[in-house]
Amino acid sequence: MLPKQTIKTLLFDSQPGLSVHIKGWVRTFRSHRFISINDGSTIHNLQCVVDFEKMDDQLLKRITTGSCLSIKGLLTESLGKGQRVEVQVESIDILGDAEADPEKGDVYPLQPKAHSLEFLREIAHLRFRTNTFGAVFRIRHAMTFAMHTFFHERGFFNIHSPIITGSDCEGAGEIFRVSTLDPSRPPLTPSGEVDYAQDFFGKQTHLTVSGQLEAELAAMALGKVYTFGPTFRAENSNTARHLAEFWMIEPEVAFADLNDNMDLAEANLKYLIEYALKNCNDDLQFLNQRLLDEEKNKKKEERSEMSLIERLRFVAEQEFERITYTEAIDILQKSKPNKEKKFQYLIDGWGVDLQSEHERYLVEKHFKKPVILTDYPKEIKAFYMRVNDDGKTVRAMDILFPGIGEIVGGSQREERLTKLQERIRELHIPENNLWWYLDSRKFGTAPHAGYGLGFERLLLFITGMSNVRDVIPFPRTPHNAEF
RNA sequence: UCCUCGGUAGCUCAGUUGGUUAGAGCACCUGACUGUUAAUCAGGGGGUCGCUGGUUCAAGCCCAGCCCGGGGAGCCA
Numbered sequence: 001m002l003p004k005q006t007i008k009t010l011l012f013d014s015q016p017g018l019s020v021h022i023k024g025w026v027r028t029f030r031s032h033r034f035i036s037i038n039d040g041s042t043i044h045n046l047q048c049v050v051d052f053e054k055m056d057d058q059l060l061k062r063i064t065t066g067s068c069l070s071i072k073g074l075l076t077e078s079l080g081k082g083q084r085v086e087v088q089v090e091s092i093d094i095l096g097d098a099e100a101d102p103e104k105g106d107v108y109p110l111q112p113k114a115h116s117l118e119f120l121r122e123i124a125h126l127r128f129r130t131n132t133f134g135a136v137f138r139i140r141h142a143m144t145f146a147m148h149t150f151f152h153e154r155g156f157f158n159i160h161s162p163i164i165t166g167s168d169c170e171g172a173g174e175i176f177r178v179s180t181l182d183p184s185r186p187p188l189t190p191s192g193e194v195d196y197a198q199d200f201f202g203k204q205t206h207l208t209v210s211g212q213l214e215a216e217l218a219a220m221a222l223g224k225v226y227t228f229g230p231t232f233r234a235e236n237s238n239t240a241r242h243l244a245e246f247w248m249i250e251p252e253v254a255f256a257d258l259n260d261n262m263d264l265a266e267a268n269l270k271y272l273i274e275y276a277l278k279n280c281n282d283d284l285q286f287l288n289q290r291l292l293d294e295e296k297n298k299k300k301e302e303r304s305e306m307s308l309i310e311r312l313r314f315v316a317e318q319e320f321e322r323i324t325y326t327e328a329i330d331i332l333q334k335s336k337p338n339k340e341k342k343f344q345y346l347i348d349g350w351g352v353d354l355q356s357e358h359e360r361y362l363v364e365k366h367f368k369k370p371v372i373l374t375d376y377p378k379e380i381k382a383f384y385m386r387v388n389d390d391g392k393t394v395r396a397m398d399i400l401f402p403g404i405g406e407i408v409g410g411s412q413r414e415e416r417l418t419k420l421q422e423r424i425r426e427l428h429i430p431e432n433n434l435w436w437y438l439d440s441r442k443f444g445t446a447p448h449a450g451y452g453l454g455f456e457r458l459l460l461f462i463t464g465m466s467n468v469r470d471v472i473p474f475p476r477t478p479h480n481a482e483f
Numbered sequence: 484u485c486c487u488c489g490g491u492a493g494c495u496c497a498g499u500u501g502g503u504u505a506g507a508g509c510a511c512c513u514g515a516c517u518g519u520u521a522a523u524c525a526g527g528g529g530g531u532c533g534c535u536g537g538u539u540c541a542a543g544c545c546c547a548g549c550c551c552g553g554g555g556a557g558c559c560a
Contacts, residue, residue, distance in 0.1 A: 102510090241559080455560085456560080
């Protein structure tokens, strides 16, 4: 039976004298007397005190780190210093043992000590039970909830864009094919190619790389929409910022221009940060301390100027710096590292794409706050972005965050049919695959804008973790789909 | 995919110019103690040194290939 009480309510809202029935997992068992138990409702553990002289010795021996217990007892004021209340144990049922002795079987791998994140990644099925990942995934939930709240409060409608799609048009990277054909003996056409007409959908299909194009169609009727779903990229990128399966939020707004788009994105990010500060305080305090402890091992020069929580407050309060690509190139060209040739890629003129080192310089050294870059050269941006009157730049915007880089990428969309077709031809995109998208420009087209927000990158910033593989429960990366 | 660093006990790591029986802390087992906060104290068990091949009288250490992981880069969110 599900207990009515959680450790969270017992620790913070309950008074001594209460009868307690609690179920949870043992974190530590000290001095044969103190069981520290956690049920996931909060990062804090409940201390359960047993009178070992009255308890069965065989039962006590089975109370190991990781085992699952059902405990009945009385809530009392704590005699010790670490907690307000504790439970005087009356009875214990062991719901699940966790072996600690290697001679008796497979040992529960988590110990009451700090483990490396790399080790925990290899036991992703158990890492939920650590303080760090408990905090991270409670915050991930809170951010999911806050994301929907943010858009709902502003009159947006959530659109479920398809996961399997038949259009390979955005050029947003390599795709994962979806097929039910037998890979070893696929049906062939007379000319010897794989005959996808006989495949499940009667054509080639793949996992979505973005819900944007579908969201644009919905925005041309519902006005303000957003998607929030998984996205798949089969790119062989091995970095702390990339996943083969990640979650993206993509708002799309009719009658909005690039300035509206920037306003929305900035408000969106600040709302989430403020929500976390307000509602995830315990977990953030823990992650804050975790980072401080980690920094103690670093050299002074490598330590960050602000703690996690200070950084969150700072970004929530700051106006993001808004500059054009052209202005950014100017700043970078005149910058010290460019003049002293410290950049690996020197900025020698207008038109080149910015590298990570340049984005970091702008955000972390020059402005020292989030930066929104706009109006990039059209050559380095996607076909659907609205061309400016200069004919050279497009109404694109990227939001760059300290320590993370690009967290948002968006644009005002090209709503003029002929201009859009021009761009499609310039980039040699097969137009007939996009007939449904072009229809939105044929029939009642309207100016509109939107962006994509990488959910895991946002979580990196909010939790202070440094690898996206540690903010998604089961990361999918090249050569890794174990769980 | 490229560059770079690494892989030694269940975990975190040390291991000297190649040289006898590969160490420590935590975890585990036995005992002591009992209001602890990753409890403490004493004793004990635990190793295919990532894999394969090579050099050498001798390889954890040197060389080659492969596998796995971290960091950085590219691609991007």
